[in-house]
Amino acid sequence: MEKKLRIDNLAGMKAFAAQIAHIVEGTGAVLALEGDLGAGKTTFTQYFAAALGVRRPVTSPTFTLVCEYPLPRGGRLVHMDLYRLASSADLDATGYYEYLQSGDIVCIEWPDRAGDELPADAVRIALSIPAGAPDARDIAVVWSDPSLRFDTLAPSP
Numbered sequence: 004m005e006k007k008l009r010i011d012n013l014a015g016m017k018a019f020a021a022q023i024a025h026i027v028e029g030t031g032a033v034l035a036l037e038g039d040l041g042a043g044k045t046t047f048t049q050y051f052a053a054a055l056g057v058r059r060p061v062t063s064p065t066f067t068l069v070c071e072y073p074l075p076r077g078g079r080l081v082h083m084d085l086y087r088l089a090s091s092a093d094l095d096a097t098g099y100y101e102y103l104q105s106g107d108i109v110c111i112e113w114p115d116r117a118g119d120e121l122p123a124d125a126v127r128i129a130l131s132i133p134a135g136a137p138d139a140r141d142i143a144v145v146w147s148d149p150s151l152r153f154d155t156l157a158p159s160p
């Protein structure tokens with residue numbers, strides 16, 4: 004299934020991330036965040052984490068590849084940035100497979116680096132900047148689990 008929407012600015016991204024948090028909270032959803040440098044993958048994760056109740060600052064784990072945040076309502080948010088992953092053969096050393104099995108929510112920036120190791124049921128969230136609208140974002144959400152109700156996503160106010 005696929006849902007496309009456009010948000011106008013950071014407030015729209017915040018509202019979008021909060022809606023996603025509401026839909027996936029308590030699930031072991033894996034969010035594959037796609038988009039070029041500056042598309043907003045980290046910004047999304049920061050708003051998403053805040054909506055899940057994370058109070059610690061969320062920074063992109065560029066060098067450590069992975070960072071985990073305990074969630075006040077249970078479980079963890081795992082944030083991965085695979086940009087510097089040399090090869091999908093190195094995923095094991097990051098704890099990748101354990102994180103996927105853990106039942107925790109996982110956000111992955113640069114998921115293409117994981118190649119075939121990305122779970123088939125990962126939720127793809129693709130972000131892009133529309134021409135001439137630097138603060139807007141086109142968003143496509145692609146998912147396969149019908150119990151995840153991304154079809155209810157509403158355009159930002």
Ligand code: ADP
Pocket residue numbers: 010011012013014015016038039040041042043044045046047112137138139140
């Ligand atoms: P990425 O992790 O994809 O490389 P970042 O989240 O680090 O991207 O950077 C996105 C940049 O774009 C930030 O400086 C952010 O403030 C800015 N920005 C402007 N408008 C938006 C928006 N609507 N959504 C997300 N980021 C936005």
Ligand code: MG
Pocket residue numbers: 044045046063084112
């Ligand atoms: Mg980033």
